Amino acid sequence: MRLTVIGTGYVGLVHATCMADMGHTVLGIDLDALRIESLARGRAPFYEPGLCETLQRTLESGHLRFTTSLAEAARFARIHFVCVGTPQRPDSNAADLRFVDAVIDDLAPYLRELRGWCLVVGKSTVPVGTAARLGDRLGRIAPQAEIAWNPEFLREGFAMQDTLRPERLVVGVVSSRADETLREIYAPMLRAGTPFISTDLPTAELVKLAANSFLATKISFINAMAELCDAMGADVMTLAEAIGRDPRIGRPFLQPGLGFGGSCLPKDIRALVARAEEVGLGESVAFLRQIDEINTRQRRRAIALARELVGGSFSGRKVAVLGAAFKPGSDDVRDSPALAVAAAIHGKGAWVRVHDPEATDNARADFPGLQFTLDVPKACEDADVVLHLTAWPEYGEIDPTGLAAVVRRPVILDARHTLDAARWRSSGWTFRAFGRPCPGGLAGGDSSEG
Incomplete structure (x- = not known):
């Protein structure tokens, strides 16, 4: 089928590339001419495993190309995916919908000039009620155009497989024709057994926000348990393993550590709370404010424990930080807990x-005030403490004995709970982690200092 994808950010570029790889003919649209020029040469603007190779392959096959013209997009296809950003507003916790509104306002006049039915499919994460509002807006300008909503569930670092082999497909539609069209687009996934959940617009909008809020709740829950473990001498990793064995709870996302960041979970739970408050149901989701606070507190706890490990003051100390991305498998530093901690310690x-x-x-x-290096030993040279803040697999392969030879003091804080504590301690390191007993005292720290 012929499709357009409007917006070539993280969601849009992955979606466009994967749809082209499935055999659809795809036109990607973005207002940034420099980005379009770079994409046309096969250069992705961000790191995602497998993306560059697939982008180049689909460009060479002719299944994918790019433009800045919405007029060309309207002539090219009858199905248009909207994948622009909905960041948190600067003046509140609500989602900023300017970009999705602009797409409808700018695309609709071109669609009005065409004869025949067309479908605009939102993939952006939006508050409940946005799709219906945009549908009314679209229909007033281009009566033959229809809105649908198809939320994405991508994990950075796994986005290609999440698009090509999703765990589920959710679509919000207002007609059987839209439902049938989306089933045709995703036919390879459906033949492979992917569940297809067809529902109304509000439910489709809410699914993504509800899913991210639940995942955030699991992360903050186990981090709250880590605080209790610090106070009581218990081991949070054993605790997580034990309760995760209960099939009603499950082990995924019960990973204690520095908490979540990135462009999705923090802003999505805040947007859900903001929307609930707008309709008078703020009390129903008030617990999400606590989830957000627990998550933010993890950064303060890391700073406090690092300060303790360097003797009570950061002044004049050398601190090595392993990790800058908000998660492994990505070069995304938006709301990165690792960089927030590094910048605060620098300050x-x-x-x-x-x-x-x-x-x-x-x-x-x-963060131009921080020092950066592409070499782990160089980062740790003469360090008073090493902070492991992003769980890249290569950090688990570091030789603790070799690294001990370059630091000033062999002291490490594993804020992601992915290093082998016994291995590091046997190599002479003081090894600390949230919620885990350690020789000589508890692993916690006063979290009162920001």
Whole structure:
């Protein structure tokens, strides 16, 4: 089928590339001419495993190309996916819907000039009620055009497989024709057994926000348990394993650590709370405010424990930070807990050097006051403490004995609980982690200092 994808950010570029790889003929649209020029040469603007190779392959096959013209998009296809961003508004916790509104306003006049039915499919994460509002707006300008909503469930670092082999497909539609069209687009997934959930617009909008809120709740829950473990001498990793064995709970996302960041979970739970308050149901989701606060507190706890490990003051201390991306498998540094901790420690007088295998350029652009290196030993040279803040697999392969030879003091805080504590301690390191007993005292720390 012929499709357009409007917006070539993270969601849009992955969707366009994967749809083209499935055999559809896809036109990607973005207002940024420099980005379009770069994409046309096969250069992705961000790191995602498998994306660059697929982008180049689909460009060469002719199944994918790019333009800045919405007029061309309207002539090219009858199905248009909207994948623009909905960031948090600068003046509140609500979602900023300017970009999705602009797409409808700018595309609709071109659709009006065409004869025949067309479908505009939103994939952006939006508050409940947005799709219906946009549908009315679209229908007033282009009566033959229809709205549908098809939320994405991508995990950065796994986005290609999540698009091509999704766990479920959810569509919100107002007609059987829209339902049938989306089933045709996703036919390869349906033949492979992917569940297809067809519902109304409000439910489709709410699914993504509800899913992210539930995942955020699991993360903050286990981090709250880690605080209790610190106070009581218990082991949060054993606790997570034990309760995760209950099929009603499940082990995924019960991973204690520095908490969540990125462009989705933090802003999505805030947007859900803001929308609930708008309709008078703020009390129903008030617990999500606590989830957000627990998550933010993890960063303060990391700073407090690092301060304890360097003797009570950061002034003049050298701190090595392993990780800048908000999660492994990505170069995304938006709301990165690792960089928030690194920047706060730098602001308290420490000399901070950061390593990350993929996110160095983005991190340097956002935090020019920090030092960066592409070499782990260089990052740790003469360090008073090493902070493991992003769980890249290569950090688990570090030789603790070799690294001990370059630091000033062999002290490490594993804020992601992915390093082998016994291995590091047997190599002479003082090893600390939230919610885990350690020789000589508890692993916690006063979290009162920001």
